[in-house]
Amino acid sequence: MNRYESAFSRAEKRGEKAFIPFAVAGDPNQEMFLDVIGAYIKGGADVLEIGFPFSDPVADGPVNQRASGRAIANGLNHSAFFSIIKKIRLISDEIPIGVLLYANTVTHLGTDEFCKRAAKAGIDSILVADMPPEESHELGVSMRKHGIGRVFIVSEFTPDERMRYICKHVDSFVYVVSRPGITGVDTQLSTSVKTTLGRLKKVTDKPLAVGFGISTPEHVREVSKAGAHGVIVGSALVTEIEKAALKGVNPSPILRKKVKLLKEATSFR
Numbered sequence: 001m002n003r004y005e006s007a008f009s010r011a012e013k014r015g016e017k018a019f020i021p022f023a024v025a026g027d028p029n030q031e032m033f034l035d036v037i038g039a040y041i042k043g044g045a046d047v048l049e050i051g052f053p054f055s056d057p058v059a060d061g062p063v064n065q066r067a068s069g070r071a072i073a074n075g076l077n078h079s080a081f082f083s084i085i086k087k088i089r090l091i092s093d094e095i096p097i098g099v100l101l102y103a104n105t106v107t108h109l110g111t112d113e114f115c116k117r118a119a120k121a122g123i124d125s126i127l128v129a130d131m132p133p134e135e136s137h138e139l140g141v142s143m144r145k146h147g148i149g150r151v152f153i154v155s156e157f158t159p160d161e162r163m164r165y166i167c168k169h170v171d172s173f174v175y176v177v178s179r180p181g182i183t184g185v186d187t188q189l190s191t192s193v194k195t196t197l198g199r200l201k202k203v204t205d206k207p208l209a210v211g212f213g214i215s216t217p218e219h220v221r222e223v224s225k226a227g228a229h230g231v232i233v234g235s236a237l238v239t240e241i242e243k244a245a246l247k248g249v250n251p252s253p254i255l256r257k258k259v260k261l262l263k264e265a266t267s268f269r
Contacts, residue, residue: 002096002124002149003094003095003096003097003124004047004096004124004125004149004172004173004207006094007046007047007094007095007096008046008173008207008229008230010046011046011229011230011266012229014267015267015268015269016046016263016266016267016268017223017224017228017229017230017231017266017268018046018047018207018209018229018230018231018266019044019045019046019047019220019230019231019233019259019262019263019266020045020046020047020048020049020098020209020211020230020231020232020233021040021043021045021048021049021232021233021234021237021259021262022049022050022051022100022211022232022233022234022237022238023036023037023040023049023050023051023067023234023237023238023241024050024051024052024053024064024067024068024070024071024238025050025051025052025053025071025076025081025084025085026053026070026071026072026074026075026076026080026081026084027053027067027068027070027071027074027238027241027245028070028074028241028242028244028245028251029070029074030074030075030076030080030084032250032251032252033071033084034084034087034088034091035250035251035252036241036251036252036255037050037088037091038091038252039251039252039253039255039256039259040237040255040256040259041091041092041095042256043255043256043257043258043259043260043262043263044259044260044263044264045095045259045263046095046096046230046263047095047096047097047098047209047230048088048095048096048097048098049098049099049100049211049232049234050085050097050098050099050100051064051067051068051099051100051101052081052099052100052101052102052105053067053068053069053071053072053076054068054101054102054104054105055068055069055072056102057102057129058102058129058130059129059130061235063235063238063239063242064234064235064238066242067238067241067242070242070245078105078108078109078114078117082117082118082120082121083121085097085118085121085122085123086121086122088122089121089122093122096124096125096172097122097123097124097125098123098124098125098126098127098149098151098172099118099123099125099126099127100127100129101126101127101128101129102128102129102130103128103130103131106126106128106139111138111139111142112142112145112146114142115139115142115143115145115146115148116142116146118146118148119146119147119148123148124148124149124172125148125149125150125151125172125173126139126143126148126149126150126151127150127151127152127153127175129153132152133152133165133166133169136150136169140169149171149172150169150170150171150172151170151172151173151174151175152166152169152170152174152175153166153175153176153177154166154167154174154175154176154177154196154200155176155177155196156192156193156195156196160199160202160203163199163200163203163204164203164204167200167203167204167206170204170206171206172207173206173207173208173209173229173230174200174204174206174207174208174209175209175211175232176193176196176197176200176208176209176210176211176228177210177211177212178192178193178210178211178212178213178214178223193210193222193223193226193228194226194227197210197226197227197228198227201227207229207230208227208228208229208230209228209229209230209231209232210223210226210228210230210231210232211231211232211233211234212232213235214231214232214233214236215233215235215236216236217261217262217264217265218265220233220262220265220266221265221266224265224266224267224268225268231262231266233262236258237255237258237259240254240255240258241255
């Protein structure tokens with residue numbers, strides 16, 4: 001049983017859905033980022049999703065774009081990134097670590113070299129936001145070679161046959177976007193989530209984690225009741241990191257409280 005299987009299984013046995021907080025590696029700086037991850041874990045995170053900062057993150061909204069800018073300005077590069085992941089593994093050896101990145105980040109280092117270093121650092125899965133399954137054969141070969149799981153995105157507009165195709169190439173979890181567009185905080189959750197999850201469950205038994213726009217405990221409860229196996233929250237947490245950075249304070253205390261509240265909302269008992 002890999003880390004993802006264990007994490008989803010543990011959450012289900014507790015009567016909960018897996019909570020998956022997101023942060024951009026090296027934001028607000030490399031040292032404080034480890035405090036951020038520590039706060040996520042202490043707050044109850046079941047899985048971590050970490051963004052590799054990129055200068056043109058087309059799938060991300062302004063909040064995560066600014067986070068990437070801060071991390072890059074503070075010197076986050078490939079070496080620093082893998083070093084950070086290794087340090088997270090010293091905090092927790094059992095929590096799954098998924099990385100969300102863009103194709104240039106992988107190809108710049110070389111596909112096989114990136115996957116080798118990712119596996120050595122302790123990364124469990126990779127989602128390349130701008131690389132669909134049809135274009136990921138070379139990367140997929142390297143990921144399987146080094147034991148890294150694949151994650152791909154599905155939306156409400158994905159036809160059933162394509163859902164089957166995408167899910168066939170997933171071996172960690174399916175990332176279900178709650179609504180079309182870019183990442184960001186929404187005040188109201190899309191009504192299509194339950195329908196999309198229902199369609200997916202007809203074609204796959206792999207874990208389904210919903211993200212994009214989820215920002216409140218109420219959203220988390222809605223997604224949990226809709227049938228998701230996991231709930232991803234990004235921009236709402238990155239916003240707190242940004243606020244703290246502007247004040248020159250450590251965001252960890254507020255993040256721990258916020259993650260705890262969001263995690264509590266995953267309970268379905």
